[in-house]
Amino acid sequence: MGVTHKKVERAKKILYITPYFPEPNKKAGSKFTYNQIKKLVELGYDVDLVSITRFDKLDIENVQLICKNVFVFKRDNYLSYFNAFVKAFFQKQSLFLDLLPSSFKRQIRILLNKNYDRVFIEHSYMAIWFRNEFGNKYDDKLRIVMHNIEKDYFEYMYKNEKLNLSKLFYWLEYRFLFHNEDILLRNKNLKFLFLNKDNAKKYNGLFLPSFPFEVKNVKEYAKxxxxxxxxxxxxxxxxxxxxxxxxxxxxxxxxxxxxxxxxxxxxxxxxxxxxxxxxxxxxxxxxxxxxxxxxxxxxxxxxxxxxxxxxxxxxxxxxxxxxxxxxxxxxxxxxxxxxxxxxxxxxxxxxxxxxxxxxxxxxxxxxxxxxxxxxxxxxxxxxxxxxxxx
Structure with missing residues (x-):
């Protein structure tokens, strides 16, 4: 009489691409990314992370504990800003995307050969870059995480920024996103996860609360x-x-x-x-x-x-x-x-x-x-x- 073995399904694989390095105790974007990756791992998925950062000191070991593989890339240095500014100005491109290192782009191409079940990518400007690079080949697997409507965000920052260099950056990003983001959001084949429930309703996407809301009790000292x-x-x-x-x-x-x-x-x-x-x-x-x-x-x-x-x-x-x-x-x-x-x-x-x-x-x-x-x-x-x- 033969032994019946229970069929074990392989863990589903996720590629997570983000312009943040995920850390639980840092600013909002980094904290959100960390929590979402942690939740995906808790649901039983294997996550490969590809992250971009401008910082040198990172808690990589903490992220390696939850991710299957971690790839971190530094943005091109500030010496390349002048060329990127010129290119962004005349070609109506994103300055941020012009500063993506070639090694980052190369690593994404290599990883996509692994046949992921889902590709999560944060922010519309990153999604625009991804689809410009790879076309609609991965649209059925793509999940675009929208922190904001970026066009509105960069317009606000441009109007309220006092430093001229930062003001120019926000203006360039707003100009790049003015039409490109609308085209992206109108694409019926793409799935969007919005951190804002009003935006989710407006653009027929899914509402993804930005943090797992975990109730904590603290003693009140009332200073x-x-x-x-x-x-x-x-x-x-x-x-x-x-x-x-x-x-x-x-x-x-x-x-x-x-x-x-x-x-x-x-x-x-x-x-x-x-x-x-x-x-x-x-x-x-x-x-x-x-x-x-x-x-x-x-x-x-x-x-x-x-x-x-x-x-x-x-x-x-x-x-x-x-x-x-x-x-x-x-x-x-x-x-x-x-x-x-x-x-x-x-x-x-x-x-x-x-x-x-x-x-x-x-x-x-x-x-x-x-x-x-x-x-x-x-x-x-x-x-x-x-x-x-x-």
Missing amino acids: YDIGYIGFLGSQRNINALKFFLENIWPIILKNNKNITFCIAGRGLRNEDENYLKKFKNVYIIGEINKIENFYSNNKIIIVPILESIGVQTKLYEALSYLKPVVCTKFALNGMPFENNIHLFATNDIQKFANYCLLLLEKKEIMEIFKKNLISLEQNIKIQIEKVLKI
């Missing part, structure tokens, strides 16, 4: 009343703080002069630090080593941004620590969270101040939000697995 955390080298974040401090903070202090405001994050310029220090009861604590300590030390968190560009990772983060959050409606655009169910969102100055005061006074409101957030956690997990599953 400060209101907290804000973000990259303080970003003018967008400084503008958000100015909006809060000039318009909302005076209303809060008028109601209670003892309330404190904590600002955390790296990259703060001297002139901005001097500006922030002018306000009463404001404490600037700089870069945080352990993020859980920041959330333990602040009773409520604010996200007072003034535009809907990019994914608000700090919103995910604060709510995952079950902190009461007050944000502008701009921060909520395209997110899986709902006003009055998971947090408070308003663009009205008086209401923003009132919500902060209400949450500081009535802890029972957050208990209702907590129950709703714990329920949302499972829904987001299901959505991510549904979208990523092959």
Whole structure:
């Protein structure tokens, strides 16, 4: 009598191409990429990573623990920028793509011979490059991860950037994407995964929440009343703080002069630090080593941004620590969270101040939000697995 062997299926293979190097504790793009690759591996897939970076110090060993193979390429150095600028200007090409090293392109060609089940590629400009190089041969396997509508992002950055060189870069990228991205998004044969649920609906794509929303409990030491955390080298974040401090903070202090405001994050310029220090009861604590300590030390968190560009990772983060959050409606655009169910969102100055005061006074409101957030956690997990599953 023969022995019946259970048939073991081979692990499905994924090629993941990204302009970020994935790291769990870095900025939003790197953190998102790390989490998505980790989720793909947890679903049982073998992932080969091809990454581009401009940094020298990378935690490659951490990524090698989850990926089958890791290939990292440095962007061409800044000495080649002049030629790339000229080429991008006259040929209406992407400056970023002109700086891709030939070794990166060569490695992609070699890897595509491995017959992957899926090819994930982040950002529309990378997808445009990929299809220019390889045509529609891999369209059925291609999954394009859209962090933003890039055209809108680069237009915003161009209009608001102060440094001339950076302004020129954003203008070149916007000009390149103005028609090319629309052509890409209109292609009915391609599948798009949007980090913004509104964009997913608009372009008939799939909504991929930008982070696995994992609820974490932290002890509250309540050193400060209101907290804000973000990259303080970003003018967008400084503008958000100015909006809060000039318009909302005076209303809060008028109601209670003892309330404190904590600002955390790296990259703060001297002139901005001097500006922030002018306000009463404001404490600037700089870069945080352990993020859980920041959330333990602040009773409520604010996200007072003034535009809907990019994914608000700090919103995910604060709510995952079950902190009461007050944000502008701009921060909520395209997110899986709902006003009055998971947090408070308003663009009205008086209401923003009132919500902060209400949450500081009535802890029972957050208990209702907590129950709703714990329920949302499972829904987001299901959505991510549904979208990523092959």
